[in-house]
Amino acid sequence: EDQVTQSPEALRLQEGESSSLNCSYTVSGLRGLFWYRQDPGKGPEFLFTLYSAGEEKEKERLKATLTKKESFLHITAPKPEDSATYLCAVHNQAGTALIFGKGTTLSVSS
Amino acid sequence: EAGVTQFPSHSVIEKGQTVTLRCDPISGHDNLYWYRRVMGKEIKFLLHFVKESKQDESGMPNNRFLAERTGGTYSTLKVQPAELEDSGVYFCASSQGVATGELFFGEGSRLTVL
Numbered sequence: 001e002d003q004v005t006q007s008p009e010a011l012r013l014q015e016g017e018s019s020s021l022n023c024s025y026t027v028s029g030l031r032g033l034f035w036y037r038q039d040p041g042k043g044p045e046f047l048f049t050l051y052s053a054g055e056e057k058e059k060e061r062l063k064a065t066l067t068k069k070e071s072f073l074h075i076t077a078p079k080p081e082d083s084a085t086y087l088c089a090v091h092n093q094a095g096t097a098l099i100f101g102k103g104t105t106l107s108v109s110s
Numbered sequence: 111e112a113g114v115t116q117f118p119s120h121s122v123i124e125k126g127q128t129v130t131l132r133c134d135p136i137s138g139h140d141n142l143y144w145y146r147r148v149m150g151k152e153i154k155f156l157l158h159f160v161k162e163s164k165q166d167e168s169g170m171p172n173n174r175f176l177a178e179r180t181g182g183t184y185s186t187l188k189v190q191p192a193e194l195e196d197s198g199v200y201f202c203a204s205s206q207g208v209a210t211g212e213l214f215f216g217e218g219s220r221l222t223v224l
Contacts, residue, residue, distance in 0.1 A: 004152075031209075032209070032210075032211045034211040034212075041217065042217050042218075043114070043201050043203070043215030043216050043217050043218055044153070044201070044213075044215045045215070046211075046212045046213060046214070049210055049211050049212065087153070089211070091211060092155070094166060095208065095209065096158050096165060096166050096208055097143070097155035097158060097166060097168075097169065098145075098153075098155060098211060098213070099155070100145075100152045100153040100154070101152060102151070102152045103152070
């Protein structure tokens with residue numbers, strides 16, 4: 001069964017304190033791994049797509065990487081506005097639906 | 111450009127009643143999806159429309175849920191009769207293509223069944 005597991009569930013950082021979020025996945029043939037950001041009371045907002053092991057994508061203070069079994073979302077020198085829940089997802093076997101993890105809730109304090 | 115809009119933002123109903131959720135996708139997006147997040151669980155796929163056709167409805171919990179997309183524009187998701195376990199946040203999303211995984215989500219409709 002396709003599955004996505006994210007860790008930790010919650011992470012508290014001081015402003016400027018870099019860290020990484022983990023997403024491990026079990027799928028029959030990866031068709032894409034996706035990172036989303038979700039703010040309270042809002043819908044998920046797309047961040048990145050990764051397709052193959054070794055691929056990296058960057059956006060401001062965020063950098064996503066992919067291996068054959070997991071993905072990392074690295075946050076460099078975070079700011080309070082980076083506080084949100086970060087969701088990882090993979091495509092199902094048909095490639096039409098996303099399978100989400102439960103997310104990591106990040107809190108960055110100044 | 112308007113994003114994905116959902117209505118109502120919050121609905122509170124009694125068990126056994128009917129509720130209809132509406133989603134207006136981004137103009138020009140042929141793909142429309144419904145997802146649901148139940149308290150404490152991950153966001154789960156319900157179904158996928160391409161224009162007015164149901165492409166994949168494998169995530170629909172049971173026959174109390176009915177989704178429609180008339181004319182390939184807006185979509186409705188009806189729950190009839192509602193049960194306690196149907197409580198959660200229902201998200202609608204739309205996209206131009208499927209492969210990129212870049213979905214544009216609405217803010218969700220929170221359903222509370224008492």
